[in-house]
Amino acid sequence: MEEARILEREAHNFLSQGKFEEAFRLFKKAGYLYKAEGVHKQSVLCFASAGGCWSKLSGEKTFYNSALSYQEAAKEAEKAGDYEYASLLYRYSAINYERDREFLDFSECFYKFKEAYRKFLTYKLSFSKKLQSPRESKEKEGFRSFVRNLFLWVVLSFSFILWGHGERPLRTFFFALGIIFLSAFLYTFGLLNTAEPFSPSFFQALYFSIITFTTVGFGDIVPLGFTKCVAVFEAFCGVFVIPLLVISLSRKYLRV
Numbered sequence: 001m002e003e004a005r006i007l008e009r010e011a012h013n014f015l016s017q018g019k020f021e022e023a024f025r026l027f028k029k030a031g032y033l034y035k036a037e038g039v040h041k042q043s044v045l046c047f048a049s050a051g052g053c054w055s056k057l058s059g060e061k062t063f064y065n066s067a068l069s070y071q072e073a074a075k076e077a078e079k080a081g082d083y084e085y086a087s088l089l090y091r092y093s094a095i096n097y098e099r100d101r102e103f104l105d106f107s108e109c110f111y112k113f114k115e116a117y118r119k120f121l122t123y124k125l126s127f128s129k130k131l132q133s134p135r136e137s138k139e140k141e142g143f144r145s146f147v148r149n150l151f152l153w154v155v156l157s158f159s160f161i162l163w164g165h166g167e168r169p170l171r172t173f174f175f176a177l178g179i180i181f182l183s184a185f186l187y188t189f190g191l192l193n194t195a196e197p198f199s200p201s202f203f204q205a206l207y208f209s210i211i212t213f214t215t216v217g218f219g220d221i222v223p224l225g226f227t228k229c230v231a232v233f234e235a236f237c238g239v240f241v242i243p244l245l246v247i248s249l250s251r252k253y254l255r256v
Contacts, residue, residue: 047073
């Protein structure tokens with residue numbers, strides 16, 4: 001512990017002298033020492049300071065090294081239970097990865113940035129006393145703040161489930177499959193119509209479900225009764241989910 005404190009003091013001295021590279025190295029060493037000793041709050045500050053130091057330098061992989069430091073700081077902030085600060089640090093890390101065109105690392109940090117803030121809102125809305133922060137929070141408490149946080153939590157939770165904040169396209173694909181198979185199951189309890197009404201088998205219902213979800217609409221089968229409501233809901237979902245799948249695939253893979 002004492003060694004980490006000495007390194008941190010020396011790093012601050014180098015920082016005050018404008019020797020950013022030396023300060024970066026000492027802050028990083030101190031961060032790892034604090035991490036090994038389980039002092040996560042101080043480790044957060046050291047790694048974050050290292051990231052700030054490296055951001056002031058120029059040269060090859062400048063932003064990459066800064067991003068690594070911010071990412072390490074964010075992990076320590078999560079261990080310390082400060083999800084709000086972790087979210088901010090993951091955001092800084094994502095920005096720096098993007099500047100160095102490290103898009104896969106950017107994708108991972110962007111996802112964690114959103115998730116850390118969602119966890120922060122979860123604890124905040126549950127009135128948990130476990131929230132910790134090395135900084136003063138400037139956010140005012142009150143009914144408006146509660147409603148705002150609740151709305152953000154719902155939006156982020158839906159984004160997490162539906163497409164992993166734009167970085168998990170497989171979630172969108174499986175979400176679409178879930179709607180298709182669920183709708184097909186519901187169609188088997190109702191009636192469809194071709195030349196005359198009939199109670200569909202599961203495979204007939206699945207065929208109708210697929211063409212409804214994709215909004216192809218051949219017109220060879222039409223819903224009757226309550227299946228009209230299911231068909232409307234499924235088509236409405238298809239209109240939104242399919243573009244999200246295309247966007248998430250583009251975000252995730254076309255960067256490469």
